[in-house]
Amino acid sequence: MRKALQDKLRWLDPFTYVDEFVMPHVNPSGDKAIETIVYLFFAFLFAYVLYNFVLAFLLGSPTPLVIVYSGSMEPVLYRGDVVILTKASGLDVDEVQVDFAVGGRNLFEFADISYERTPSGSLLAKTLKIQGAQYPFDKSGPIVVYYSSLRRQDIIHRAVLKLKATDGDYLVTFGDNNPTIDQDCRPNTQCVNLHAVPAGSLKGKYLFHLPLIGYIKLLIFDDLPRLLFG
Numbered sequence: 001m002r003k004a005l006q007d008k009l010r011w012l013d014p015f016t017y018v019d020e021f022v023m024p025h026v027n028p029s030g031d032k033a034i035e036t037i038v039y040l041f042f043a044f045l046f047a048y049v050l051y052n053f054v055l056a057f058l059l060g061s062p063t064p065l066v067i068v069y070s071g072s073m074e075p076v077l078y079r080g081d082v083v084i085l086t087k088a089s090g091l092d093v094d095e096v097q098v099d100f101a102v103g104g105r106n107l108f109e110f111a112d113i114s115y116e117r118t119p120s121g122s123l124l125a126k127t128l129k130i131q132g133a134q135y136p137f138d139k140s141g142p143i144v145v146y147y148s149s150l151r152r153q154d155i156i157h158r159a160v161l162k163l164k165a166t167d168g169d170y171l172v173t174f175g176d177n178n179p180t181i182d183q184d185c186r187p188n189t190q191c192v193n194l195h196a197v198p199a200g201s202l203k204g205k206y207l208f209h210l211p212l213i214g215y216i217k218l219l220i221f222d223d224l225p226r227l228l229f230g
Contacts (some may be wrong), residue, residue, distance in 0.1 A: 018042050060087030062203035064153055066145055067214035069222070072175030073143070073156060080215025083156060085145055085204025093141035093171070095162045096130060102165035102196055107172070107183040115180075115225035128161060128172065137174055137181070139159060143206035144173065148182075148193045154203060155192060157182060162197055170196035 010016050018038065028032040055064040068081040077083065078144075100110065111130045115123040127134045137160035148155045160181065161172040173182045173193070182192035 013190060014046050015039070015042065015091060030073065034162045040194055041151070043189055059085060059207070060089075061085040063138070063154070063203040066156060066203075068156055068209075069153065069218065070175075072178050073158070074177045075207060076176055077156065078141070078212065080212045080218055082210045082214045083143075084207045084209065086207040087146055088199070088202035088205045090145070091142050091152050091159055091162065091171075091199070091205065093159045093162050094135065094138040096128075096135050098130060098166075100165060101167040101198045103162075103167045103198065104195055106185065106194060107181075107187070107196060111185060113180065122179060125174070125184065128181075135161060137172070139174070141177070144171065144197075145203040145205070146171075146173070146193070146197045146201060147203065155182065156206075157192070159197075162199070169199040171199055172196055 014081075021036065023035070023043070026038060051064065054064055064085055064086065066081055066083050068077045068083060069103075071079055075208050098110070107128075113125050114127040114129060114134065116126050118124050125137065127136045139158065139160060141159045141161075143156065144159050145154050145156050147153070155173070157173040157175045157178075160173045160174040163170040163172065170227075174180075175182070175192075178190075180189060183194070183196055185191035185194055
């Protein structure tokens with residue numbers, strides 16, 4: 001009975017199908033080099049399918065896994081952490097109703113940022129002033145991922161305010177370890193994104209993370225080339 005169960009369970013291993021149905025046709029002589037090439041090919045194929053179809057379907061996100069590239073979300077997330085995402089729906093964040101369109105507009109066309117000085121002497125953004133009213137940033141809002149066309153990369157930051165505008169919902173985002181919001185694009189600031197982020201364009205929201213397991217990839221493909229080529 002145990003043997004019969006083991007025989008059935010082996011079909012859960014995708015490489016069983018490679019051994020049974022692929023190898024007899026492409027490698028009938030049992031050549032070790034060909035065997036290695038075939039296994040490597042199917043390993044990449046299975047990983048691609050798992051990431052782009054299985055995980056994307058189960059988690060409801062087109063980008064189910066992302067690597068943290070900077071320290072802007074410390075101490076919650078560190079560089080090299082791998083974040084698992086789920087569908088970016090039902091975001092629990094403070095909302096502001098505005099009676100105008102927001103899409104494609106610079107934040108400073110309709111809002112002002114208020115700052116306070118920290119004990120170290122630096123400035124920290126605290127509220128957004130819109131039409132005379134002050135709205136504090138919700139630093140307990142959900143962590144979301146969006147693509148910044150300015151930085152040309154995915155950004156993993158916290159949604160701190162939702163703007164419910166006449167043309168849809170938009171998010172103001174903020175890195176926990178940054179001094180100001182992503183949309184602060186004044187001179188001499190590290191502008192992350194020119195405009196508030198359309199809620200419908202989010203790639204996902206934080207579900208959980210795996211500490212530092214993506215750090216090797218950053219060392220090989222990010223840090224090493226920078227050291228070698230500047």
